[in-house]
Amino acid sequence: MDLRRIILARYALILAFVLVFSFMIAGRIVFIQVTTSEKWDNKLETLENKTEVIFGDRGNICSTNGRVMATSIPFYEIRFDLAAPGVSEVFDAEIGALAVELSKMFTDRSEWQFKNQLKKAYQKKERYHLVHPRKVNYDELKRIEKFPIFKRGAYRGGFIAEQEYIRFTPHGNLAYRTIGMMNKGAYGGMLGSIGISGIEGQFEGYLRGEEGLAVRQNLSGRWVNISMVEPENGNDVITTIDIYLQDVVESSLRKQLVKSDAEYGTAVLMEVKTGKVRAISNLTRHNGGYAETYNWAIGHQGSNEPGSTFKLISMMVALDEAKIDTSDVYDTEDGKWKIYDRTIYDSDYGYGEHGKKTVKEIFEVSSNVGVAKIIEEHYGDRPREFVDRLYNLGLNRPLGLGFRGEAEPWVKYPTDKNWWGTSLAYLAHGYEVNLSPLHVLAFYNAVANDGKMMKPMFIEEVRASGRTMKKFKPEVLRNSICSKETVGKLQSMLEGVVKNGTARKLQSNLYSFAGKTGTAKIMDTELGYVHRKYRASFVGYFPADNPKYSCIVVISEPKGSFYGGTVAGPVFREIADCVYTTDLSLDIAQHSEGDEMKELPEVMNGAVDKTLNVFRELGIQYSGNTEQADWVVVNETNENARLEPKKIDRNIMPDVTGMGAADAIYLIEKSGMKSKLKGVGKVQKQFPLPGVTCRDGQLVYLDLS
Numbered sequence: 001m002d003l004r005r006i007i008l009a010r011y012a013l014i015l016a017f018v019l020v021f022s023f024m025i026a027g028r029i030v031f032i033q034v035t036t037s038e039k040w041d042n043k044l045e046t047l048e049n050k051t052e053v054i055f056g057d058r059g060n061i062c063s064t065n066g067r068v069m070a071t072s073i074p075f076y077e078i079r080f081d082l083a084a085p086g087v088s089e090v091f092d093a094e095i096g097a098l099a100v101e102l103s104k105m106f107t108d109r110s111e112w113q114f115k116n117q118l119k120k121a122y123q124k125k126e127r128y129h130l131v132h133p134r135k136v137n138y139d140e141l142k143r144i145e146k147f148p149i150f151k152r153g154a155y156r157g158g159f160i161a162e163q164e165y166i167r168f169t170p171h172g173n174l175a176y177r178t179i180g181m182m183n184k185g186a187y188g189g190m191l192g193s194i195g196i197s198g199i200e201g202q203f204e205g206y207l208r209g210e211e212g213l214a215v216r217q218n219l220s221g222r223w224v225n226i227s228m229v230e231p232e233n234g235n236d237v238i239t240t241i242d243i244y245l246q247d248v249v250e251s252s253l254r255k256q257l258v259k260s261d262a263e264y265g266t267a268v269l270m271e272v273k274t275g276k277v278r279a280i281s282n283l284t285r286h287n288g289g290y291a292e293t294y295n296w297a298i299g300h301q302g303s304n305e306p307g308s309t310f311k312l313i314s315m316m317v318a319l320d321e322a323k324i325d326t327s328d329v330y331d332t333e334d335g336k337w338k339i340y341d342r343t344i345y346d347s348d349y350g351y352g353e354h355g356k357k358t359v360k361e362i363f364e365v366s367s368n369v370g371v372a373k374i375i376e377e378h379y380g381d382r383p384r385e386f387v388d389r390l391y392n393l394g395l396n397r398p399l400g401l402g403f404r405g406e407a408e409p410w411v412k413y414p415t416d417k418n419w420w421g422t423s424l425a426y427l428a429h430g431y432e433v434n435l436s437p438l439h440v441l442a443f444y445n446a447v448a449n450d451g452k453m454m455k456p457m458f459i460e461e462v463r464a465s466g467r468t469m470k471k472f473k474p475e476v477l478r479n480s481i482c483s484k485e486t487v488g489k490l491q492s493m494l495e496g497v498v499k500n501g502t503a504r505k506l507q508s509n510l511y512s513f514a515g516k517t518g519t520a521k522i523m524d525t526e527l528g529y530v531h532r533k534y535r536a537s538f539v540g541y542f543p544a545d546n547p548k549y550s551c552i553v554v555i556s557e558p559k560g561s562f563y564g565g566t567v568a569g570p571v572f573r574e575i576a577d578c579v580y581t582t583d584l585s586l587d588i589a590q591h592s593e594g595d596e597m598k599e600l601p602e603v604m605n606g607a608v609d610k611t612l613n614v615f616r617e618l619g620i621q622y623s624g625n626t627e628q629a630d631w632v633v634v635n636e637t638n639e640n641a642r643l644e645p646k647k648i649d650r651n652i653m654p655d656v657t658g659m660g661a662a663d664a665i666y667l668i669e670k671s672g673m674k675s676k677l678k679g680v681g682k683v684q685k686q687f688p689l690p691g692v693t694c695r696d697g698q699l700v701y702l703d704l705s
Helices: 002-035 037-050 087-105 111-123 138-144 150-157 198-202 204-208 243-260 307-320 359-364 368-379 383-392 423-428 437-448 484-499 569-582 608-618 661-670
Strands: 051-054 068-080 159-168 212-219 222-229 236-239 264-271 277-286 289-291 329-331 336-339 342-345 356-358 459-464 467-471 476-478 514-524 528-542 549-556 631-636 641-645 674-678 683-687 699-704
Touching (some): 068 138, 150 159, 198 204, 243 264, 243 277, 243 549, 307 359, 307 368, 307 437, 307 484, 307 514, 329 359, 336 368, 342 368, 356 359, 359 484, 383 423, 437 484, 437 528, 484 528, 569 683, 661 674
Antiparallel strands (some): 068 159, 212 222, 264 277, 264 549, 329 356, 459 467, 683 699
16 A cells, blocks of 8 residues: 555656646747747848858750850859958058059949949948949959959958859850740749740750759858758750751841841741751841841741641642542632622732632642632531641641740631631631741641651750760651642642742752742731731742751741742742752752763863963863953863853852862952861852852851862
8 A cells, every 4th residue: 555655656746747847848938939039030030041042053055066055154243342351451552553443344434433432332341342233254353353452362352253154155146036045033033043935944954953052151251152962063955956057047037137128037947857946047126137036936926827828738638638639620710709798819910810720720829719719619618627627737736845935826716706708718828827937837847748747846855964864856746647649749739839830930950849938918906907018938848859858937027029939938948058058968969861971081160370280281172261360160062171261259159169179268268258168179069159249258158079
């Protein structure tokens, strides 16, 4: 009995101790929360303010051949700790000299302004004074480190240089809107500079890397970050863009925009088999010139009524469902056709040849009346059948490129409230439908690719420290857009446009290509279709018999001529010409089976004195007057060589084909331009082509063999 009382007494004592201790803890908690909460809040705020997220180096964006298109380079913000221990020793004596040097570096402020600014900061003993808002590069930083006072360092001179990486595009504005933009203010600046558009935005996760954590401490008057968790550098993104082709596409587009005084233009060059976009340019009128300010090829503002380039889609539907054949005949009347209360006109109404034409001819001359009649006749009583086929092609859905702001296509449907009796006829020739240029190109590329539709591709791989960590493969959107027989007919029709139709003036004697012109009226939401405001386009592929590249060119609101064949077509042709001069897989040499072997030795065109010396040494007979000539062209006949004088005009592209490298370079530089060579031997191809007007310093590409 005594043992039981002893156990209960001890248990009561332990319980009492636990209760008293618990009350003490609870009381202490209440005391801290009520009486010292402000103190601990301040400590927490101080700790948070001293902790910073730090970032590794952002990855590069590179071209397909490894050229850097966007990279991060260090810039420095210059600050001054005017309370550093050694500053007071020399401030009065050297502030004037420092102000002089700063005014030379930052020219927007005078010596007096800098001196007055720094004196005020010194009186306030500012420890983190911003000397100037402009950030300086590394070379400038090295110069500033030698300025009076600053040369004494951080502790004795108060010099503080805060490093920040800024995105830099070594090739200027080439593909700028596709590369994308950075924004430090996004999400309140909490995440630093992040990609907000284009590839920068789409691949932010790869380019950015992993953040680290650092504590900010003041060491001898200078704030520094002490790393707690090391950041991981971002990865490099390798694009499909070819820098050389990008330069060609942009310069060709820019030249035509200036010539036609247009509002904006876009051009895209894509590989047929893979869908890889090798070049994409978007130029908008800006500050008296043209700059990459919006991605018209992909963005929603560039999604508009395509006009006549849509006719190929309409013809595909009717041909594939055996409603028509290319030899069927339709009456285009006099180029004017009234349907309900509206009238459809051909672009050459009033002067062109109209009347009865085959389906192929209707397409080649781009007859609005002919195409509208064809579709209205076969689908007028069941328009949903026609539009459903367009939907099945995916024309009402985005391509899914992953870019922010990608266009949402729109194809009017018969159940829509604004579907009218005339809607089908207008849809047939490219109105009451909105498609982006890239969407149109994807369809034409499918025709070039024997019916297989490829997803436009911008990224080839992601690399970490030079090693491939993720590789992207071409993606097929549709294995077949129609039957092989229909594809063959579409290809023949597109070749006919260039041989016999609206693009016949664009033909080349060296290679064949296929395509379609487009001229669309521009719609204003308030005014309707605006008089004499058009959007010219050309889309096609080359070479026609074995397509390797497809290309689309769209130019909005050109002044003067506004037809696709005369405004956008020449840009396509110039791009194709240039591709042929550089892509050795495209053989443009034309040899007939009856060509005989030349008996004369092959002699290059060039300087007249050197050419005559060669002829004399080899005993070659020649004819022609060369007395007043400095340069000659060698033309071979059956019996001898005939020399013809070559005239050289400054800023006119000379014909240097057939010349050796030395003569070609000399001649080009004499004409005020510069040259870039590929290969060895004599010049086989050149771009720009002979006879075109060139500017001083323009680059001329020579293909030697």
